[in-house]
Amino acid sequence: MSAERYLLVVGTGPKEYREGIFRSLSGSRIWLLTDRDPTWQREYVSGHTVIPRLNSAQVSTNISSLLEAVRNLAESIAIHGVLTFEEMFLSATCRIADELGLPSLGHGVAENCRDKERTRRLLTDAGVRQPRFAFARTAEEAAAIGEQFGHPVVLKPRGLAGSIGVVMARSAADTEEAFRIAASAARDGAQRHGGGALVEQFLAGPEIAVDCAVTDGRLEPMYVVRKRLGPEPFFEEAGHSIDADDPLLSDADLIEMLRSAHTALGIRTGVTHTELRLTPDGPVIIEVNGRLAGDFIPHLAKLAMGLDGASIAARLACGEPAAVERSARGSAAHRIVYADRDGTFNGIGLPSPESHPNLVASGTLLAGGTEVTLPPRGYMARLGYAIVAAPTADECEASLAAAVADMPVDLTPSR
Known part of the structure; x- marks a missing residue:
């Protein structure tokens, strides 16, 4: 067996959202479990194992095959930690960690988070405010x-x-x-x-999320995410923002609620993503996810605060100290451009960096010619995105609105 120690990462997700995370982990030796040969991931990983049909159905119904593949892998490389950034792989990843005796939420705790009814019952028993x-x-x-x-x-x-x-x-x-x-x-x-x-x-009020690092039962908030939701009656997330000076980051009542929720669910180690509503009567827990935030949120945290959530998650997965360190004080936000009707996506205009000085990145999320459908017939009809960073939240929001206004959509409606 090689003396090198590897971080085992289960699944990847789309390049647009996950490449920045893999770039953050590039200082570690990463071994990837994936359902197909890596493409863009090759630059960041030291090796990989292909497990055909590694998806939600495979993980939930045939965990024994996945564990057998990991046991075989562990005979040839030293696995130091196990981590996933994908919700569908959370329970399986914790099963792997349990099998290898490595840190994680633990499979039972992962299920406390994954099964939303179980989450609700445990939070109710603990007296945590929720719908x-x-x-x-x-x-x-x-x-x-x-x-x-x-x-x-x-x-x-x-x-x-x-x-x-x-x-x-x-x-x-x-x-x-x-x-x-x-x-x-x-x-x-x-x-x-x-x-x-x-x-x-249903409880009215703005929706937020708080990502936390938990070490031996000690919780520390990393950042607060302000959400922008799409049109009712659905709840697709259309954008997020992070401000280093968000007052909720030091709100004692909110932090105590987060601690109570994590204790009720049995979370003692790892990174979590908790969603809440800020109602007129105070915050309520919507759900607790046992992994780092998705979308572009980890990238926003880096831009606004200099905080690397992926590296913190990796260190915790390897049983190493993981201080929550911030090296910047600004604001960052992103917006997703969705289709507003069913149709064929032809393309989207991208804002010019010369015309938008706070623009960090923009891009297209679908290939031309892709058929898109809106909920409930289809989900995630995401066409493009823009990411901005600025010294203040107000400047950030103004810059983002201007950038998105400069992203015309070419879509042929369905007949």
Whole structure:
């Protein structure tokens, strides 16, 4: 066996969102578990193992094959830590870590986060503020719960991510259709959490997220994310912003709520991504995810605060000290340009850096000729993006709005 120690990374995700993370980890020796030969990842990894059909269905129904592949790998290389940045691989990654005796949330704790109904029950038992909820197995049950809670309500699958299948219902009739959407998304996703839908009280207010580093049960917030959501009744995330001087980062009540939630779920080590609503009566927990934030959020944290969440996650996965260090004080934000109708995507204009001095990056997220459909027929109809950074949050938002206004979309509507 080689004396070199490797960080085992399970899955990658799209290049646009994940290349920056792999670049952050390039100082480590990375061994990648993937379902196909690496392309852009090759620059950042020392080796890889291809596991065909490594996806949500494979992980949830055939974990034994994955564990066998890892055992074989561990006979030839020294695995120092195991990490994933993908929600669908979280439970499997923790199973691998448990198998190898390495740090992680632990498989049971990962399931506390992945199964949203289980999350709700554990937080309720601990007295952590959250929406009223109930699990519905039929559309009729969902409608009855909606009448009990009072509309609007939110319906969601128990175990997906990216707001897929999450929909608001404003009436009993809407609730039955929303149940169909959420339950259908669950059936198409991780089968272990399939069937039925979670029905939750809708709470008004801005939505935020807080990413935290947890070491031996000690929680430290890394950054606060302000969210921009797409049009109702769906909850697709259309943009995020991070400000180094966000007052919520030092809000004692919010931090205590986060600590209580993490304790209730059994989280003692790792990086987490907690989503909350800021209601008129105070913050409430929407969900707790046992991994680093997705989208461009880790990149925004680097731009605004000089904070490298991916490196912190890697160090914790390897059982190493992971101080939350910030080296900048600014603001950064990104916006996703979505399709506004079904159709064929032809292209999108990109803003000129010369005309937008705070622009950090922009790009296209779909190939020309791609058919796009809006929820509930399809999700993530993302066409392009823009990322900006500026000294203040106000300047950042103004720069971002100007950049997005300079991104015309060419889409041929469906007939």
